[in-house]
Amino acid sequence: MLTDEDDVVLDIFEGSNTTGFTAEALRRKWITFEINHDYLSSSAFRFLDGQSKVKG
DSSP, X not given: OOOOTTOEEXXXXXXXXXXXXXXXXXXXXXXXXXXXXXXXXXXXXXXXXXXXXXXX
């Protein structure tokens, strides 16, 4: 709602990376930061499960 296609979304607390996943699905560029390597590693699976569109 606050961005257009090709805008850049910044998320300074990645966590499970819902923001990055949604930005990707909505054709936004995105940058995220996460200090905890466990969160970083687990968020990669969000992009590997074959989902390419946000439901809803």
